[in-house]
Amino acid sequence: MDTDLVKRAQRGDSEAFTSLAVGLGDRFLAVSHRILGDISLAEDATQQALLSIWRDLPKLRDPARFEAWSYRLLVRACYAEGHRGRLWAPNLRLLPVDEPMGADHTDSVIDRDQLERAFRRLTLKHRLVLVLHHYLDLSPDEIADALDVPVGTIASRMHYALRAMRTAIDADAAPTPREVAR
Amino acid sequence: MSTDNDVARALRSWLTENRHEDADRVLDLVFDQVPATPQRRASWLAQRFDEMNGFTRFATVAVGVLAIVIVGLALAKGANIGGPSPTPVPTTAPARLDTLPVGDLAPGTYEIDAIFPVRLSFALPAGFSRGGGDSDDVGIHASAPVQHGIEFQIASNVFPDPCHRSGGAASPPIGPSVDDLVTAMTTLVGFEAGPVTDVTIGGTPAKAFDLTNAIDPATCDQGDIRAFIFAGTGAQSSIGSGQRERIYVMDVAGKRLMIMTYYFANGPYADAAASLEKIVESIHFL
Numbered sequence: 453m454d455t456d457l458v459k460r461a462q463r464g465d466s467e468a469f470t471s472l473a474v475g476l477g478d479r480f481l482a483v484s485h486r487i488l489g490d491i492s493l494a495e496d497a498t499q500q501a502l503l504s505i506w507r508d509l510p511k512l513r514d515p516a517r518f519e520a521w522s523y524r525l526l527v528r529a530c531y532a533e534g535h536r537g538r539l540w541a542p543n544l545r546l547l548p549v550d551e552p553m554g555a556d557h558t559d560s561v562i563d564r565d566q567l568e569r570a571f572r573r574l575t576l577k578h579r580l581v582l583v584l585h586h587y588l589d590l591s592p593d594e595i596a597d598a599l600d601v602p603v604g605t606i607a608s609r610m611h612y613a614l615r616a617m618r619t620a621i622d623a624d625a626a627p628t629p630r631e632v633a634r
Numbered sequence: 635m636s637t638d639n640d641v642a643r644a645l646r647s648w649l650t651e652n653r654h655e656d657a658d659r660v661l662d663l664v665f666d667q668v669p670a671t672p673q674r675r676a677s678w679l680a681q682r683f684d685e686m687n688g689f690t691r692f693a694t695v696a697v698g699v700l701a702i703v704i705v706g707l708a709l710a711k712g713a714n715i716g717g718p719s720p721t722p723v724p725t726t727a728p729a730r731l732d733t734l735p736v737g738d739l740a741p742g743t744y745e746i747d748a749i750f751p752v753r754l755s756f757a758l759p760a761g762f763s764r765g766g767g768d769s770d771d772v773g774i775h776a777s778a779p780v781q782h783g784i785e786f787q788i789a790s791n792v793f794p795d796p797c798h799r800s801g802g803a804a805s806p807p808i809g810p811s812v813d814d815l816v817t818a819m820t821t822l823v824g825f826e827a828g829p830v831t832d833v834t835i836g837g838t839p840a841k842a843f844d845l846t847n848a849i850d851p852a853t854c855d856q857g858d859i860r861a862f863i864f865a866g867t868g869a870q871s872s873i874g875s876g877q878r879e880r881i882y883v884m885d886v887a888g889k890r891l892m893i894m895t896y897y898f899a900n901g902p903y904a905d906a907a908a909s910l911e912k913i914v915e916s917i918h919f920l
Binding site: 466477 | 667
């Protein structure tokens, strides 16, 4: 990240901010889409985060830390949008159907739909750490910095998030499920 | 049966597949709003000092120090500067929360009006943001990270076992009274409830109690903890593992209002409870 651009944007140079925002836009949208699972909410979160960056840039003391700081604002926006999304999410639940089990549910091949369903069931906090780690390749230290929590908390969240996904995938694979809208 | 490594590998592959997200539309919206969005300065003095020479900087500090000394001496002597002190009054009317975008909120008094069936106002300190809001739930949370906050909610039913919801919601649904909801909330499986006490909020009698849980969401049948169902939208409220809630239930003009403050007692915001309690104490019903 060009710290000179950051410094200029801190002084109110909107052209410098435009360059920064263009560099962040697609990545922010991709990250928030994966966390929130909804492109409209992701667009709102990205917009909110970029505007927060513009508004609060003068408060950033160390321009070299711009990237971690910007992720923090994106995470904050995702929390806000995630909360809104929860309220509007369709009320779906998985119900087992009385059908004979398939020939083999014990193999380790994970179906893409199962993966997506399991991921959507995770809490926002768990989705956040998984996306930041597995999509952005941030280390637990970098995630802790972005979320402003101890690194031990990140390790714990990653562990429980993967475990919750595995449990959901295994449960999903056992009986043949169908989705029922209530 | 899959392993954590299988899941991590599959997850990484799924997350990194190209989904063609294009932020051009969002960027256009952002750039349209930038000219009308003032930047927040960390400190007026710090900002101005960058542009001052040494003499100006010295002179500014000297004038400031002199002013502080003069005012301090006058106050110490009990001098009456500028006549009797006026009684502090709010300079502006409460801000309508439903007219504000999701995001940071300035300290001040806020009013919840059209978006929620119970009209009320409350005083908010710095460091809070507005979450979502609709006819069942209006949330204010700490700006970052979101570890504590306050929710105003209208609940219609509960999941008696929030970790094992395949058992379904309470059937028949809980009754409409304050006591019905308090009884249901204080007997949730896996939760520990403190004693129910009588309090008054904004002049209205309320029942108050603490709820805690040490549930590992990974052991739950749907991977998370959800305790109650909202009245209008039918949405379900998530509760975090290790989260501590202070819950107030009351009847306000025929509406059963639940106010929930939440925080993590063992987390970095253990002192958040006091700050949230002040917000509750400031509530006025309109």
